[in-house]
Structure formats: C-alpha cells, structure tokens
Amino acid sequence: MTDAIRPLIAGNWKMNGLKAATAEFDAMLTGAADVAAKADLLVCPPATLIAAFADKARGKKVAVGAQDCHPKVSGAHTGDIAAEMLADAGASGIIVGHSERRADHGESDLLVRQKAEAAWRAGVTAIVCVGETQGQRDAGQTLDILRGQLQGSLPDGSRAANLIVAYEPVWAIGTGLTPTAQDVEQIHGFIRELLTSRFSAEGAKMRILYGGSVKPSNAAELMAVANVNGALVGGASLKAADFLAIAKGCP
Numbered sequence: 422m423t424d425a426i427r428p429l430i431a432g433n434w435k436m437n438g439l440k441a442a443t444a445e446f447d448a449m450l451t452g453a454a455d456v457a458a459k460a461d462l463l464v465c466p467p468a469t470l471i472a473a474f475a476d477k478a479r480g481k482k483v484a485v486g487a488q489d490c491h492p493k494v495s496g497a498h499t500g501d502i503a504a505e506m507l508a509d510a511g512a513s514g515i516i517v518g519h520s521e522r523r524a525d526h527g528e529s530d531l532l533v534r535q536k537a538e539a540a541w542r543a544g545v546t547a548i549v550c551v552g553e554t555q556g557q558r559d560a561g562q563t564l565d566i567l568r569g570q571l572q573g574s575l576p577d578g579s580r581a582a583n584l585i586v587a588y589e590p591v592w593a594i595g596t597g598l599t600p601t602a603q604d605v606e607q608i609h610g611f612i613r614e615l616l617t618s619r620f621s622a623e624g625a626k627m628r629i630l631y632g633g634s635v636k637p638s639n640a641a642e643l644m645a646v647a648n649v650n651g652a653l654v655g656g657a658s659l660k661a662a663d664f665l666a667i668a669k670g671c672p
C-alpha cells in the first residue's frame with residue numbers, strides 16, 4: 422500500500438551555508454530534472470538563504486523549506502521567525518522538533534506540536550522529527566520513546582498532505598552509524614501502525630522519512646526498506662552531487 426507514496430529527499434543544511442553556497446544550490450537545481458522520476462526534492466537552508474533560494478527555485482524541481490519556526494504569528498519574540506514569514510519567503514515545508522532543537526533549546530513535544538500547527542496555519546507542510554538517543558536505545562526504550570514523541574508532537578487532524586514524519590535516531594546523526602535495514606523496517610513499521618491507528622487512511626499515506634548518516638553509499642539499501650518514503654539528509658545534503666546521488670538511490 423505504501424508503495425504508492427512518492428519518496429521525498431529532504432536536505433537539512435542546519436547552521437551551514439553562506440551566500441557562496443548558492444552555487445551548490447544552483448547545481449542541485451540543474452541536476453534535479455535527472456532525478457525527478459525518482460523523488461521529490463526539498464532543501465532547507467538556514468533562514469538567511471530561504472528567500473534567495475526560493476526565488477531561484479521557482480518553476481524548478483526543488484522545493485525550499487525551513488528548519489524551525491515560532492508557534493505564534495507575530496509579536497515580541499526577538500530573534501524568532503514565524504511560520505508565516507517563512508512561507509512569505511518561499512518555504513513550502515518546515516522541519517519541527519529536530520533532535521538538535523529538542524536538545525539545544527529544550528523543546529518539548531507540546532512545543533513541537535504547536536510549531537507543526539503553526540506551519541499548517543501558514544499553509545505549509547510540517548516535517549516532525551522523532552528519534553531515540555543512544556542511552557534510550559541501549560535501555561530497550563526505543564519504541565516507547567517514539568510512541569510518546571509521536572503522541573505528543575503530532576497535532577490532531579494530521580493529514581498526509583500537510584504532515585511528514587522523520588525518524589532520526591539521535592545516535593545516527595552525524596556519526597556515520599546507521600541502524601540495520603531490519604531495524605529500520607521494524608521501527609518504520611511501528612510508526613506506520615501508530616499513524617494509521619490515529620489518523621486512519623491519512624496515516625497510511627503519510628511519508629515517513631529516515632534520517633541519520635544517509636549517504637550515497639547507503640541510500641539505496643535504506644530507501645528500499647518498507648515504509649521508508651524518503652530521507653532527511655544532513656551533511657550529505659550540502660553537496661549537490663551527494664544529494665542528487667541519494668535521490669537516485671530511491672527505488
């Protein structure tokens with residue numbers, strides 16, 4: 422059933438990228454046509470580059486997204502950016518609840534849920550991240566942690582058109598380590614069950630991305646796993662050749 426879900430390869434540039442990185446983005450735009458048959462592409466640069474990238478990407482096969490938003494529309498929140506501002510700059514998706522924000526900024530499941538709702542309010546897709554730490558994995562708590570994060574972070578009424586879930590084991594991010602294909606299959610299957618039991622038919626159609634040390638060398642194996650509907654890529658999304666090669670690895 423999930424075979425019909427079109428894969429999405431999303432790049433999370435994190436706190437990387439000056440204006441000079443536009444050249445790399447240009448190369449992604451150029452190469453995107455070659456991989457369009459395989460997957461949709463989304464690049465989430467730092468907020469400073471969203472508007473410029475979105476202008477360049479207009480009419481091309483790469484969408485532009487953001488890495489975070491504030492739950493409110495506007496107000497006295499120095500340094501924060503509203504989802505409406507990101508949409509206005511050209512973002513069509515917003516990553517919320519990345520483990521680096523949960524850790525660096527103490528973001529709770531409730532706050533992540535409010536940010537996902539803010540993305541919808543602005544008319545853009547929320548990409549909600551969940552994942553266990555090494556310690557939680559070692560303690561055999563992975564599924565319990567994921568159940569709790571998904572329950573708390575996903576808004577009621579989530580639909581396949583406006584919600585994407587990204588499973589990113591914290592211990593796999595930036596480490597070169599990945600779970601085995603068997604582990605990924607079990608965990609994505611578990612997430613799928615939770616989504617369908619909570620959101621019925623919509624849950625069956627939602628994209629579930631895998632993230633954590635995805636590279637050209639492991640993409641094909643990971644992307645072939647049942648209920649893996651694409652990837653959320655960090656380091657390897659900074660280079661056009663790697664990012665496009667990962668998309669080529671989609672089944």
Ligand SMILES: O=C(CO)COP(=O)(O)O
Pocket residue numbers: 433519589593594595596597632633634635653654655656657
């Ligand atoms: O955190 C990630 C994407 O959001 C994954 O990062 P890496 O691909 O660098 O491991």
